Amino acid sequence: MIMLEKLVQKNNSKLLLVVLDGIGGLPVKDGKTELELAHTPNLDSLAKESALGLHIPVDYGITPGSGPGHLGIFGYDPLEYQIGRGILEALGLGIEVKDTDIAIRGNYATVEYVDGKPIVKDRRAGRIATEENRRITQRIKENIKEIDGVEVIIEPGMEHRFALVLRFPHPLPEGSDQIKDTDPQKEGKEPLKPIAMNANAQRVAEVVEKFVHKVGELLKDEPKANYVLLRGFSQKPKMKGFEERFGLKACAIAVYPMYRGLASLVGMDVINFEGSSIEDEIETLRSLWNDYDFFFLHIKKTDSYGEDGNWEGKVKVIEEFDKNLPKILELKPSVLVITGDHSTPSVLKGHSWHPVPVLLKSDYVLGGTSQRFTERECLKGELGIFPAKKLINIMFAHSLRLAKYGA
Amino acid sequence: MIMLEKLVQKNNSKLLLVVLDGIGGLPVKDGKTELELAHTPNLDSLAKESALGLHIPVDYGITPGSGPGHLGIFGYDPLEYQIGRGILEALGLGIEVKDTDIAIRGNYATVEYVDGKPIVKDRRAGRIATEENRRITQRIKENIKEIDGVEVIIEPGMEHRFALVLRFPHPLPEGSDQIKDTDPQKEGKEPLKPIAMNANAQRVAEVVEKFVHKVGELLKDEPKANYVLLRGFSQKPKMKGFEERFGLKACAIAVYPMYRGLASLVGMDVINFEGSSIEDEIETLRSLWNDYDFFFLHIKKTDSYGEDGNWEGKVKVIEEFDKNLPKILELKPSVLVITGDHSTPSVLKGHSWHPVPVLLKSDYVLGGTSQRFTERECLKGELGIFPAKKLINIMFAHSLRLAKYGA
Numbered sequence: 093m094i095m096l097e098k099l100v101q102k103n104n105s106k107l108l109l110v111v112l113d114g115i116g117g118l119p120v121k122d123g124k125t126e127l128e129l130a131h132t133p134n135l136d137s138l139a140k141e142s143a144l145g146l147h148i149p150v151d152y153g154i155t156p157g158s159g160p161g162h163l164g165i166f167g168y169d170p171l172e173y174q175i176g177r178g179i180l181e182a183l184g185l186g187i188e189v190k191d192t193d194i195a196i197r198g199n200y201a202t203v204e205y206v207d208g209k210p211i212v213k214d215r216r217a218g219r220i221a222t223e224e225n226r227r228i229t230q231r232i233k234e235n236i237k238e239i240d241g242v243e244v245i246i247e248p249g250m251e252h253r254f255a256l257v258l259r260f261p262h263p264l265p266e267g268s269d270q271i272k273d274t275d276p277q278k279e280g281k282e283p284l285k286p287i288a289m290n291a292n293a294q295r296v297a298e299v300v301e302k303f304v305h306k307v308g309e310l311l312k313d314e315p316k317a318n319y320v321l322l323r324g325f326s327q328k329p330k331m332k333g334f335e336e337r338f339g340l341k342a343c344a345i346a347v348y349p350m351y352r353g354l355a356s357l358v359g360m361d362v363i364n365f366e367g368s369s370i371e372d373e374i375e376t377l378r379s380l381w382n383d384y385d386f387f388f389l390h391i392k393k394t395d396s397y398g399e400d401g402n403w404e405g406k407v408k409v410i411e412e413f414d415k416n417l418p419k420i421l422e423l424k425p426s427v428l429v430i431t432g433d434h435s436t437p438s439v440l441k442g443h444s445w446h447p448v449p450v451l452l453k454s455d456y457v458l459g460g461t462s463q464r465f466t467e468r469e470c471l472k473g474e475l476g477i478f479p480a481k482k483l484i485n486i487m488f489a490h491s492l493r494l495a496k497y498g499a
Numbered sequence: 500m501i502m503l504e505k506l507v508q509k510n511n512s513k514l515l516l517v518v519l520d521g522i523g524g525l526p527v528k529d530g531k532t533e534l535e536l537a538h539t540p541n542l543d544s545l546a547k548e549s550a551l552g553l554h555i556p557v558d559y560g561i562t563p564g565s566g567p568g569h570l571g572i573f574g575y576d577p578l579e580y581q582i583g584r585g586i587l588e589a590l591g592l593g594i595e596v597k598d599t600d601i602a603i604r605g606n607y608a609t610v611e612y613v614d615g616k617p618i619v620k621d622r623r624a625g626r627i628a629t630e631e632n633r634r635i636t637q638r639i640k641e642n643i644k645e646i647d648g649v650e651v652i653i654e655p656g657m658e659h660r661f662a663l664v665l666r667f668p669h670p671l672p673e674g675s676d677q678i679k680d681t682d683p684q685k686e687g688k689e690p691l692k693p694i695a696m697n698a699n700a701q702r703v704a705e706v707v708e709k710f711v712h713k714v715g716e717l718l719k720d721e722p723k724a725n726y727v728l729l730r731g732f733s734q735k736p737k738m739k740g741f742e743e744r745f746g747l748k749a750c751a752i753a754v755y756p757m758y759r760g761l762a763s764l765v766g767m768d769v770i771n772f773e774g775s776s777i778e779d780e781i782e783t784l785r786s787l788w789n790d791y792d793f794f795f796l797h798i799k800k801t802d803s804y805g806e807d808g809n810w811e812g813k814v815k816v817i818e819e820f821d822k823n824l825p826k827i828l829e830l831k832p833s834v835l836v837i838t839g840d841h842s843t844p845s846v847l848k849g850h851s852w853h854p855v856p857v858l859l860k861s862d863y864v865l866g867g868t869s870q871r872f873t874e875r876e877c878l879k880g881e882l883g884i885f886p887a888k889k890l891i892n893i894m895f896a897h898s899l900r901l902a903k904y905g906a
Contacts, residue, residue: 118863125865150904152885153892154506157905170905171502180906440863443903445896447881467865467881477883 095497096167096485097337105426105491107340107386108377111165112413113158113351114395114436116146116448116467120403126394126438127449127466129403130410134417135430135451139465143457143490145475146447146467147483149434155445161433162354166388167484168331175357176269176326181255183353185247189328191263194296196256197324198246199275200228200317203283203308210308210319212279216252217317228317229254236306242299256322258299264327267292271300273323283321296325333359334386338488343380345373346390355388370412374419381423398436406438427490428453429483430465447477454490502904503574503892504744512833512898514747515784515794518572519820520565520758521802521843523553523855523874527810533801533845534856534873536810537817541824542837542858546872550864552882553854553874554890556841562852568840569761573795574891575738582764583676583733588662590760592654596735598670601703603663604731605653606682607635607724610690610715617715617726619686623659624724635724636661643713649706663729665706671734674699678707680730690728703732740766741793745895750787752780753797762795777819781826788830802850805843813845834897835860836890837872854884861897 117125149156149164150171159180160170178195189195200217203210220228229248236244243259270289276282286304288297304320311318334342336359344355347368356362361384365376370391377389391413397405420428428451435446449470462469471477475486488494524532556563556571557578566587567577585602596602607624610617627635636655643651650666677696683689693711695704711727718725741749743766751762754775763769768791772783777798784796798820804812827835835858842853856877869876878884882893895901 118865119867123867151502151892152889153894153896153901154502155896155901155903157903160905175905177906437863444863445893445901446863446865447883468868471868471879471881471883477885 096488096494099494099497100338100488101493101495102339103491103493105385105493106381106423107427107487107491108389108420108423108425108429109165109387109487110389110420110428110430111162111391112394112410112430112432113390113392114398114434114443115432116435116437116444116446117398117403117406118437118439118446120438125467126398126403126406127410128464128468130407130414132410132414132465134414135465136463138417138421138453139451139462139469141453141459143452143454143459143475144462144465144470144473145450146470146477147431147450147480148447148477149480153445155443156434157443158350158433159354161443162351164480165431165433165483166334166358167337167481168358169481173329173331175329177324178255178269178326179328180350181249181324182247182257183357184350185249185255186349186353187245187247187255187257188356189257189353190259191328192260193328194258194260194264194269195326196258196300196322198254198256199321200225200252200254201283201319201321202316203319209282212276212281212283212319212321214316215275215277215279215321219251220317222248222250224317225249225252225254228311228314231310232307235310236303239299239302239306244303252317256303258296258303264296265292266330268296269293269325269327271297271325274304275321275323283319286322328357331358335359338386338493340385341383342386342388343384344388344390345376346388346392347373348390348392351390351392360388370416374416378419378423394432395436398438399442401438401441403438426454427487429487431483448480450475450483452486452490456490503895503901506901506904507744507746507895508900508902509746510898510900512900513788513792513794513830514834514894514898515796515827515830515832515836516572516894517796517798517827517835517837518569519798519801519817519837519839521805521841521850522839523842523844523851523853524805524810524813525844525846525853527845532874533805533810533813534817535871535875537814537821539817539821539872541821542872543870545824545828545860546858546869546876548860548866550859550861550866550882551869551872551877551880552857553877553884554838554857554887555854555884556887560852562850563841564850565757565840566761568850569758571887572838572840572890573741573765574744574888575765576888580736580738582736584731585662585676585733586735587757588656588660588731589654589664590764591757592656592662593756593760594652594654594662594664595763596664596760597666598735599667600735601665601667601671601676602733603665603707603729605661605663606728607632607659607661608690608726608728609723610726616689619683619688619690619726619728621723622682622686622728626658627724629655629657631724632656632659632661635718635721638717639714642717643710646706646709646713651710659724663710665703665710671703672699673737675703676700676732676734678704678732681711682728682730690726693729693732707732735764738765742766745793745900747792748790749793749795750791751795751797752783753795754780755797755799758797758799767795777823781823785826785830801839802843805845806849808845808848810845833861834894836894838890855887857882857890859893859897863897
């Protein structure tokens, strides 16, 4: 990675990375995958003149979550950069995470006070309705805005879940997130203290303890959600941003908070825009075309339908993307990559380990190896099967933004 | 590898790894390889619906011995885990090797006593007949059963060779095998003392020296084999077993001692059974099907004929395996892999560095890429060319025994 950064040079090329989330599939009807079943005349034409291949998101046989999946295609080794659970939860609920933050996953819980001590009766507060969660979280928002100069940011999730970010007034040293979960994992026990596992985490643990105490006081009158259990304390991993690494301005066009958050972690500008359809996203892309060098465009629904086992739905999203592809091609990106962050075969109803189809269009490819953008046709392509973290190298090379290595 | 172990989860899947030893080949007649020449209707059908590829046993261009070849496909990096020559010799002669053992390769030699000192006249005792070796080894077995509480285990090999295991009453610390060879490498010299290269090896070296002395006394009356030269002192490498790593019960069905020994090193139960044919092995597999989760089935003769340069023989073994394949498929393994530990092209009369064909059958593959299980058809497959040590990842993924990495 260090070598890549040393070779980077500037030019006026435009790079576009389109992520069809969970695009890779398995045979689901008549021996064909979702990509094979879809009617995609535009993708077919493009595939014939593009470089094709498949990437391995993390390692052979490893099924990635969305975090590792995206880090890989952004050029960050997902085994080196591990994103804490608290961070992912916060990003997923739309909270931006900074160098000054500790992000935490929370559960509302029910406790009973015995001799003044809270004893956990239900670790999930009877799985309260999401609506109820929102009401309670709003109470906390209004009443606990800061603790000892530390800003408290909290957002409700589904049922009993929430994300909490403690924003300190200064960047936190490494290891500040090394705090033990407070969830005792069993009913009938007292919630655990947030114990700091090193000196850097000490100050954070104190603030956490005060927060838990204040919430306990505030919610004492609630019938179910009268306490909080916290886990997955995590801080933003130290990682150089896109601009610093590659000397270009990058932006992210994505609808869902998780992917917007992942892009912000690597220093992309996250664009706010109206609407949420593929058309809306491409319209946004066109409007920004002169303002950035690198564009990450994220399309979620391929994954959502895959997770539901709804292959017809996944096929339709692929076809919808295909219809909109000409509008992307009109922009004439110097390098266009279409791929996924991982596979989500409808037959598995979830992420999988299978290599992910990659299409790369540029003036400097062989092309002519394959007829379509499908798993099996990508196997015939010139890119072969390669680690996801190398995709950025290949993209930058084709934009002529990498100088020669050695004389 | 550590990550893999963290992701392992249990289920009821059955995994079967069939190793056709030395299966990979090169064109030997009409431009066809042994696999291409063989008539294999069952393998052909299976190949059409399986994931195919080729594995690289150790590294590009590296020809593996049986030890590294098997460690790789068992999921142990053969460059990280090196099995000493003494261990391999002992395993090959059917001696089990434990944490308490030092395994050693031995030669019978002829010495002449000059001023009471042994001087080597023939380092190989005139390459005595194997029958003669057996007789002499039996004399040692009967007369030197232990030394200072250390059990002496010795087995004859071919001609002048034997394997010796010194079994201590307790596990040995690392480095206990760091002892210099006693073979002076030249005739006319005195055998070298077994010199310990560190403190841990000191006690072992003392026992070795006593053993050599006792054998010298015992065999003084032998005309040729009246002394022993020892080399390749080695102890069992520290490696976690299959059950500890993957949370499953594994067994090995193999005829030859070397492969039975290699399987025992990684903690597989080594099965004793009647007969030695492919049919006998598959019958054993069937009888054990409910007792284990992972099965390693080793077929040797593909390699033996390859080593002899007998391509017709190798073709016949492949065809015999093909005839028996339906009996394996009837068991409906969740994941079936058919591969080799390395290539043994008949034209080379030995192991080679060529990538080894891999076939993986499961419900979660693309398939449809290839017509047969041959080197050239495997090149078209969805697994690509990958390091052997990743085969286990891929097998486990397809059995749904690996959890997602990251959120």
